Amino acid sequence: MLELLWLVVALPLSGFVILATLGRRLPRAVATVIGVGSVGLSAALVIGTGLEFLSSVQSSASFTQHLWTWFQVGRFEASVALRLDALSLVMIFVVTFVGFLIHLYSSEFMADDEGYSRFFAYMNLFVASMLLLVLGENLLLLYLGWEGVGLCSYLLIGFWYRDPANGSAARKAFIVTRIGDTAMAIALFILVYQFGTLSIPRILERAPEVYAVGSGIAVAIAALLLGGAVGKSAQLPLQTWLPDAMAGPTPVSALIHAATMVTAGVYLIARMHTVFELAPVVQMMVAVIGTATMIISGFSALTQHDIKRVLAYSTIGQIGYMFLGLGVGAYAAAMFHFMTHAFFKALLFLGAGVLIMCLHHEHDMFKMGGMRKYFPVTFWTFLIGGGALAAVPLVTAGFYSKDAILWYTWSSDKGNGWLWLFGLIGAFITALYTFRMIFITFFGRAKAKPNHSPGMRTQLPLVVLAVLSVVAGFVYLPETMGHFTPFADLLHTVVPAVPMEHVAFSTELQFQIGTALVPLLGILLAYLMYIREPWAAKNLAKDRPRAGIYRFWQSGWGFDWVYDRLFVRPYYYAARVNRRDVIDALYTLLARITQGLNILLGWSQTGRVRTYAAGIALGVVVMIAIMVFA
Amino acid sequence: MAIVFYIAAMVAVVSTAMVVTRLNPIHALLYLILSLLSTAVMFYVLGAPFVAALEVIIYAGAIMVVFVFVIMMLNLGEETVRQERVLLKPAMFVLPAILAAILGAELLYLLYYGGRADTGQGVVGPKQVGVSLFTTYLFAVELAAMLLLAGLVGAFHIGRRESERELTDTEGTSEVRRAQPELGRK
Amino acid sequence: MADIPVEHGLLVSVIMFSIGLIGLLVRRNIIFMLLSIEIMFNAAGLAFIVGSTRWIQPDGQVMFMFILAMAAAEVAIGLALVLAIYRGFNTLDADRASRMQG
Numbered sequence: 001m002l003e004l005l006w007l008v009v010a011l012p013l014s015g016f017v018i019l020a021t022l023g024r025r026l027p028r029a030v031a032t033v034i035g036v037g038s039v040g041l042s043a044a045l046v047i048g049t050g051l052e053f054l055s056s057v058q059s060s061a062s063f064t065q066h067l068w069t070w071f072q073v074g075r076f077e078a079s080v081a082l083r084l085d086a087l088s089l090v091m092i093f094v095v096t097f098v099g100f101l102i103h104l105y106s107s108e109f110m111a112d113d114e115g116y117s118r119f120f121a122y123m124n125l126f127v128a129s130m131l132l133l134v135l136g137e138n139l140l141l142l143y144l145g146w147e148g149v150g151l152c153s154y155l156l157i158g159f160w161y162r163d164p165a166n167g168s169a170a171r172k173a174f175i176v177t178r179i180g181d182t183a184m185a186i187a188l189f190i191l192v193y194q195f196g197t198l199s200i201p202r203i204l205e206r207a208p209e210v211y212a213v214g215s216g217i218a219v220a221i222a223a224l225l226l227g228g229a230v231g232k233s234a235q236l237p238l239q240t241w242l243p244d245a246m247a248g249p250t251p252v253s254a255l256i257h258a259a260t261m262v263t264a265g266v267y268l269i270a271r272m273h274t275v276f277e278l279a280p281v282v283q284m285m286v287a288v289i290g291t292a293t294m295i296i297s298g299f300s301a302l303t304q305h306d307i308k309r310v311l312a313y314s315t316i317g318q319i320g321y322m323f324l325g326l327g328v329g330a331y332a333a334a335m336f337h338f339m340t341h342a343f344f345k346a347l348l349f350l351g352a353g354v355l356i357m358c359l360h361h362e363h364d365m366f367k368m369g370g371m372r373k374y375f376p377v378t379f380w381t382f383l384i385g386g387g388a389l390a391a392v393p394l395v396t397a398g399f400y401s402k403d404a405i406l407w408y409t410w411s412s413d414k415g416n417g418w419l420w421l422f423g424l425i426g427a428f429i430t431a432l433y434t435f436r437m438i439f440i441t442f443f444g445r446a447k448a449k450p451n452h453s454p455g456m457r458t459q460l461p462l463v464v465l466a467v468l469s470v471v472a473g474f475v476y477l478p479e480t481m482g483h484f485t486p487f488a489d490l491l492h493t494v495v496p497a498v499p500m501e502h503v504a505f506s507t508e509l510q511f512q513i514g515t516a517l518v519p520l521l522g523i524l525l526a527y528l529m530y531i532r533e534p535w536a537a538k539n540l541a542k543d544r545p546r547a548g549i550y551r552f553w554q555s556g557w558g559f560d561w562v563y564d565r566l567f568v569r570p571y572y573y574a575a576r577v578n579r580r581d582v583i584d585a586l587y588t589l590l591a592r593i594t595q596g597l598n599i600l601l602g603w604s605q606t607g608r609v610r611t612y613a614a615g616i617a618l619g620v621v622v623m624i625a626i627m628v629f630a
Numbered sequence: 631m632a633i634v635f636y637i638a639a640m641v642a643v644v645s646t647a648m649v650v651t652r653l654n655p656i657h658a659l660l661y662l663i664l665s666l667l668s669t670a671v672m673f674y675v676l677g678a679p680f681v682a683a684l685e686v687i688i689y690a691g692a693i694m695v696v697f698v699f700v701i702m703m704l705n706l707g708e709e710t711v712r713q714e715r716v717l718l719k720p721a722m723f724v725l726p727a728i729l730a731a732i733l734g735a736e737l738l739y740l741l742y743y744g745g746r747a748d749t750g751q752g753v754v755g756p757k758q759v760g761v762s763l764f765t766t767y768l769f770a771v772e773l774a775a776m777l778l779l780a781g782l783v784g785a786f787h788i789g790r791r792e793s794e795r796e797l798t799d800t801e802g803t804s805e806v807r808r809a810q811p812e813l814g815r816k
Numbered sequence: 817m818a819d820i821p822v823e824h825g826l827l828v829s830v831i832m833f834s835i836g837l838i839g840l841l842v843r844r845n846i847i848f849m850l851l852s853i854e855i856m857f858n859a860a861g862l863a864f865i866v867g868s869t870r871w872i873q874p875d876g877q878v879m880f881m882f883i884l885a886m887a888a889a890e891v892a893i894g895l896a897l898v899l900a901i902y903r904g905f906n907t908l909d910a911d912r913a914s915r916m917q918g
Contacts, residue, residue: 606914607914608910608911608914609849609910610840610841610844610849610910610911613840613841613849614725614726614729614841617729617730617733617837617841618729620733621729621732621733621736624733624736624737624740625736628736628739628740632819632820635820635824635825636824639824639828642828642832643828643831643832643835646831646832646835646836646855647835649835649839649851649852649855650835650836650838650839650842650843650848650851650852650855655845655847655848655851658847658848658851659851662851662854662855665832665855665858666858669858669861669862672825672828672862672865673862673865675820676820676825676865676866676868676869677869677872678865678868678869678876678877678880680877681865681877681880681881684880684881684884685861688884688888689858689884689887692888693854693887693888693891696891696892696895697847697850697851697891697895700847700895700898700899701847703899704898704899704902704908706847706908710845710908713845713909714845717844717845717909718842718843718844722842723838723842725841726837726838726840726841726842727838729837729838729841730834730835730837730838730841731834733833733834733837734830734831734833734834737826737830737833738827738830741823741826741827741830742823752872754868754869754872754873754874754877758874759874759877759878759881761874762874762875762877762878763874763878763881766875766878767878770878770882774881774882774885774886777885777886777889778885778888778889780889781888781889781890781892781893782889782892784892784893784896785892785893785895785896786896787896788893788896788897788899788900789896789899789900
């Protein structure tokens, strides 16, 4: 079964190839079967391989499948090899399983779209690229997948390309992530230069021997890798593309911009953890960036009107949590949060997608309201997802993962109280905006009427994801609640456990009670503001200074404005100045000179044989003169 | 024997000069034959009897006959003379003469400052030439054969009349022309 | 055989070549141009023979024979062109057959 690992990548890829080449001619039913089926088969294969991997392979082991040698330059060899270990197993499970559910959902969501087969072709290519990213044995393959998902993200954000706004959102996402990708490429160059290989296990093995902790080159590599991760995972200061990326179809937002692609940065840092351990400064930076992003995006999410933008900002914030976990060395906790987040955020996006689909593509929450009656299944699953996002204690997966991260932020050697405090504030804000969204959308007076009710294929994924959003939390229970940690045990075969001193049992319990109470407070505040006293929220943003802050937060803390002034406008200005292409003028001149010479020599083309003969004679005279007299 | 060479040289130079100044092509041709024959004499005196024979037989004989054929075929007679009289003006000689004089001066300069030597006294007979031709220069001989073949084919191709060309046209294109007259007109 | 300085033989060659060149440049009648080219060939051949005699080697004569072959081919093509031009333009004036002007 393990030998079939390559099929996990090959299936979605072949789905893409078939749909991309024959898509237009295939009937929709066939396109659905290929598009959804390829990912479904892949998911089934992952479960089979995963079970065998878990049962047969001992701890700290991995399975490597060498397929073929990609290319060889001098001593540098790049092989196409897949590597399955605990980390990549978790990733491919989420990618294929959540991916399958979202594909299934899309088959109804996109049913009336004219680009139906094109959509599934892109989605399949995305799944294949993402799988390649996480399964790649070397960083080059990882980078291939990295760029592949970036391409698919671009294609899918701009899927409805007829609207220029979507195209510009796609370009923005592509260009902003490119900044990070460039940093990452430089990191790869340095690694090749230093190690002569890009094989991940070999680099991780040799890095501690080559570099001392905190050595300059290790810091540089880690910082550049962090740059790539920041770009892909939409963290400060490259977070601006993700809210605009919501221009794509909702299933795309669920799969790419919530569950999988944006967490590639988290995966990268977890994968290269040894390098980050060697650069404590950068690892601290990871935690700080994560925390800052979380706070900033939380305030922005509080003020959004577009339901998808709320979710986008919350995605940025939750990835901020993952970064915080990575930064304090709690890799298992970060991956745990990644997994639960993939479930509940995909659920929330798909739930929002149901509303959007049935309400004539209405995105504004304030034009919905009272949707509880019309969409009972969606409401309850959305509530579960929202609860998980807000980390409602004990019953939701989000609580356990967030609690783990916050606990390790406090107790780890690398964490500290400030990070913990901001993490807690972030949790409060998260609960507040999540339930603001739920209350505005599903409670109160209905302001719109759905044109149809959602079908089986959209409801089933919601239910499955809702179940997962609850039970997924029980695979990593903290010490205070039975200490059942198969998830962490599995991951600790790949990443180190959190270095910490022994802390009293009661201390952990106290912190946990705090972590549990804070979201409840947030929910209570949301209840007061949006259900009990609906006018309170409206009045809050009426006065002048507060309205200004409101707008400031709504625009994402003015990052777009600053970047526009700092980079976009100067670039446009430079482009305008250079409209006539100064450099090109040189080449134009060259062409002009050639043309002039051509005209000059054209005159000698008289068509008279005797002139030509005279020319030859003259040439002979000159040549002999040179030979004789020179 | 030397005096024979100089006389032949004089005849050759004079008759060559006559070739380029004649108005009637037949006259020019006859002067050229004369020039070639005197060159053949020079060859003989210089000890190359085989080449002298070739000069007479092939150059003065065969090649010049082809000229005669063409001139006769085109019926270039009095009309050409009149035409040439108009075309050929003494002033036209000035520039080419200067050019040729410079070239000649350069070559003469080379002659007189490039070392001095007498011609050898021996005769290089046909046997030696033949041996050299079919051993050292065998490949070049093959090339020359190919060149002659190319000349033959080329002359045949260029010399065909338009009407012949249409007659020997492949039936395919004629078919098309008949079927689509407007295409043929184009 | 005869005791002739190499220079004298080459001198004749030079003079004949120059005359041929003048003829080529002056005459507009294609027939005359071809004749001038023949003169130049012949002058070059003479130079070869002088060289052959100087070293008493057959190579110069071999070269002359190649010139002969080339002249034959050239005349064949050249005269065919003369015929074609005469048919096409009804004249032998080379300057009037100047459609190739660039």
